[in-house]
Amino acid sequence: MKLELLSLINCPECQNNLQNYKGEALRCGNCGYVVKVVDGIPLFTDVPSTIEPWQKVDRGSDLGTAWRRSNWKFLQNLVTDLPADAKILDVGAGHGDFADIFKGRNYYALDIVPYPEVDVVADLGKINPFKDNSFDMVVMMNVLEHVYESRELLNSIAKIVAPGGSIVIAVPFLLKVHQAPFDFSRFTPYFLEKMAAEAGLYVASLQGYFDTQYLLNESLGNVWQYSISSQPRNKQVTAKMLVYIIQKLINLLACVTQKGFIDEYKSQQNPAPVGYLVILRK
Numbered sequence: 714m715k716l717e718l719l720s721l722i723n724c725p726e727c728q729n730n731l732q733n734y735k736g737e738a739l740r741c742g743n744c745g746y747v748v749k750v751v752d753g754i755p756l757f758t759d760v761p762s763t764i765e766p767w768q769k770v771d772r773g774s775d776l777g778t779a780w781r782r783s784n785w786k787f788l789q790n791l792v793t794d795l796p797a798d799a800k801i802l803d804v805g806a807g808h809g810d811f812a813d814i815f816k817g818r819n820y821y822a823l824d825i826v827p828y829p830e831v832d833v834v835a836d837l838g839k840i841n842p843f844k845d846n847s848f849d850m851v852v853m854m855n856v857l858e859h860v861y862e863s864r865e866l867l868n869s870i871a872k873i874v875a876p877g878g879s880i881v882i883a884v885p886f887l888l889k890v891h892q893a894p895f896d897f898s899r900f901t902p903y904f905l906e907k908m909a910a911e912a913g914l915y916v917a918s919l920q921g922y923f924d925t926q927y928l929l930n931e932s933l934g935n936v937w938q939y940s941i942s943s944q945p946r947n948k949q950v951t952a953k954m955l956v957y958i959i960q961k962l963i964n965l966l967a968c969v970t971q972k973g974f975i976d977e978y979k980s981q982q983n984p985a986p987v988g989y990l991v992i993l994r995k
């Protein structure tokens with residue numbers, strides 16, 4: 714277990730210090746609260762029995778979908794400006810796909826599933842072991858849509874971010890259901906703004922990732938995967954030919970239209986981004 718983590722956490726029951734007990738548990742000297750430590754990971758909450766662990770790993774600036782590549786670019790730009798001693802918490806880090814961006818920094822990965830890449834397991838909306846104002850940046854990449862009580866989670870996070878610190882959010886808008894049945898919402902900018910204000914935060918930046926070609930390709934992929942195989946054989950052949958032609962046309966269209974880009978949501982006429990890239994501040 715990362716020992717520096719101990720200086721950032723408290724007993725969730727009585728807010729006293731937790732002590733390392735033979736590397737197997739953390740114990741509160743005051744109220745006796747015990748946190749199991751398994752494979753070096755303190756488990757503050759149980760893993761929900763219905764969750765389907767996230768298996769996909771797209772680790773790198775040029776890997777994964779256009780949306781994920783836009784996430785990488787957005788995050789990397791922000792991290793360059795962080796002071797060297799900044800403390801960062803990656804909430805819903807999964808397999809740590811973005812961890813390389815934080816190499817050499819005070820970076821901690823949290824999830825509700827004890828993936829090997831994770832430093833601590835906790836559902837912060839339910840139990841919050843971190844001391845107030847502990848982090849300069851909290852990152853939540855593609856997580857909010859998987860959290861049913863998203864407002865409770867954001868309220869907790871608002872407490873553990875230091876004044877002036879930021880909460881960095883990537884959240885899909887036009888993306889298919891994933892990690893089912895653990896996919897609960899798609900957020901509009903108005904919801905994000907309202908939930909931020911309710912948590913005592915303000916929106917420092919609200920950008921979208923706009924990519925019409927990506928959306929067209931996604932739809933076409935869905936046609937290929939879900940709408941063709943149920944058809945009689947002769948229709949399947951025609952459908953596959955049409956998909957092939959449309960694919961070529963989309964690629965042609967991409968040559969004469971703007972490529973995927975990140976821009977302030979408000980300066981865009983287009984209300985249909987692939988997702989939002991948001992910076993909240995305390």
Ligand SMILES: C[S@@+](CC[C@H](N)C(=O)[O-])C[C@H]1O[C@@H](n2cnc3c(N)ncnc32)[C@H](O)[C@@H]1O
Nearest residue numbers: 767805806807810824825826836854855856859
């Ligand atoms: C789609 S994955 C994204 C993983 C990673 N952030 C990325 O973008 O590659 C969503 C992650 O959020 C985690 N998660 C879901 N609810 C959570 C919660 N309440 N607190 C922390 N993590 C949560 C899931 O276990 C999963 O690892």
Ligand SMILES: [Zn+2]
Nearest residue numbers: 724727741744
């Ligand atoms: Zn205690």
